[in-house]
Amino acid sequence: MRTWCQTFYPANMKSNNLAKRTEYDVFNERLSLALCHRTKAEVSAILGVNPRTLRRWEVRQSRPEYHALDAYNRNLQRLLPFSQNENDSGSFRFIDLFAGIGGIRAAFEEIGGACVFTSEWDSYAQKTYAENWSNSHRIEGDITKIDVLDIPDHDVLLAGFPCQPFSIAGVSKKNALGRAHGFHDETQGTLFFDVCRIIEAKEPRAFLLENVKNLVSHDKGKTFSVIKRSLEDLGYNIYYRVIDGAHFVPQHRERIMIVGFREQVAFDFEAQSLPAKGQRTMKDILHKTDGSEPRLDHDGERFFDHKKNRVQPKYTLTDKLWEYLYNYAEKHRAKGNGFGYGLVYPDSVARTLSARYYKDGSEILVYQGARKNPRRLTPRECARLMGFPDSFRIPVSDTRAYKQFGNSVVVDVVRHVAKAMRPMLEVEVLQPELPLRRGTNT
Incomplete structure (x- = not known):
């Protein structure tokens, strides 16, 4: 059956x-x-x-x-009553929209939240999510087809809504193809309004939305102006900040974090100082070849050969691919352009890991010496680069894993924001007399 x-x-x-x-x-x-x-x-x-x-x-x-x-x-x-079906063990309840593989959820569970609803349309991301998170609810699919009546009440809404319509790479690609981007993108750009639809119906106490840095400047700032005004019109006080993942992991990855509260609260992104950039470098996430690489039962020998203390040879670039990338970079360097591969060393901070990393790995290639071609990161190293612990399981193919980590959040960045939000999510803060809601006259 x-x-x-x-x-x-x-x-x-x-x-x-x-x-x-x-x-x-x-x-x-x-x-x-x-x-x-x-x-x-x-x-x-x-x-x-x-x-x-x-x-x-x-x-x-x-x-x-x-x-x-x-x-x-x-x-x-x-x-x-939703309490019959959902986990109420946390100090507050949250929903996880455009959940990906659960990077945002990880941070909010750490500060005491309980996830009561999950939506993620990609079946492979669902597989990874289900492998790593225990749910008392099923993972829902396409958010545009979900009735708000099927979403439980919650205190916090979390959403890393699709960034391709606003990202620098996404805009460039769509311009080249003659396709619309931003809110004119029929399939992805308008998903923000599904977030608004849910916020309007459920009126959570707070939300966290995550997107690419380019969201702020897209269409000369008009896109972000529409987003901010839409959220304010729903009755929320809005705070936002662009944070670089390099404060926490050896990767430059700038993302905008948009926080909203329905009540007037003393939220401040500056409540916690950010660590200095560059304190963590690639040596902290690369496989260790000195015999100290941990053995993970769920990885086995898939990424690392523990007998020979080396990364599996399949991650080293072939002569043909390395020659192509090298010549491509030289051609653009001669023209004064900055296009080309990104070679990293133990003391480096890498470029942004993208969802296209599976194609050639060119943005982050690990130097292996003058007589050996560089290699791609393994999916386990990508997980570490995004702030996921080694206990995080990778049940999908390398190609799918590269896409999933390239689309994920840096967990440490969300953890930083979650900790700043936590004082406003405590029970005594969640319980005060509410301000007048929209449309009320008394």
Whole structure:
């Protein structure tokens, strides 16, 4: 029988225990809970079935058609108090939108939050997310198709909404192809307004939105002006700052962090000072060839040969690829351009890791000596470069892993912002008398 997790994840996905329940198990559980809180007539009405049919389902004499289960489960979810389904063990509740592989979630769980809803459209990112995070809820897909009634109440909304329409590389590519970018991008740019749709309906106490630095200057500042005004019109006090990941990891990666609070609070990005850049260099994240590289059961020998104390040879560039990259760089250097590969050494701070790293790895190539071609970072090194601990599992192919880490946040940057937000998320701060909401006259 097709399992619940196979409906939402690839068939070869290794899921957590909760995801091994069948869709029928979810239905039976929610039906039992719904009947504890509502009458049979109310449940029958919301499902659109005869009370007799409902009774047969209740006592397991029959069951719904499989194709209708998803709709039934969603309708039953709406009948239940969310606390029956979600983890309330944290000091505040948050939702994780455009979740990727969970980089933003990691920081907010560390400060005491409980994730009660996750949305990520990419099935491979879902696989990595499910491998690393324990959920009492399933991972939802396309945010544009999610009804706000299916999203539980929460204190904090987190969203690293897609950055390609605003990134320097994304804008250049779309201009070259004659395609629109920013809010004129039909598929990605408008996803910001889905964030607004959810904020307007659920009115969380706070939110954190993350995007590329170029969001501030895109379209001569008009794009960010629209974003800021849209959030303020929803009744939020807005704070933002561009932070370079090089304060925490050996990688220049500038991202804008947008924080919003519905109440007037004393939030200040300067409440915690940023570490000086350059304190961490590539030697801190590269595999160690002196015999001290940790053995990770979930990695095995996939990235590093522990017997020979070396990175697996497949990550070293072929002669043909290295010759191409070298000649390409020389050609542009002769023209006075800065295009070309980025060679890193143990004491270096790398360029930005991009989602295209899987193609040739040119932005970050590890020097291996004068007589040996440089190599790509391994996916484990990419994980470290983004601030993920070695306990983070990488269940996808190298190509998918490079894309996922290239699209991720630097966990340490989000952790820094989360710690600055934490005092405003304490229970005594979350409970004061609320200001008047929009549209009220008293």
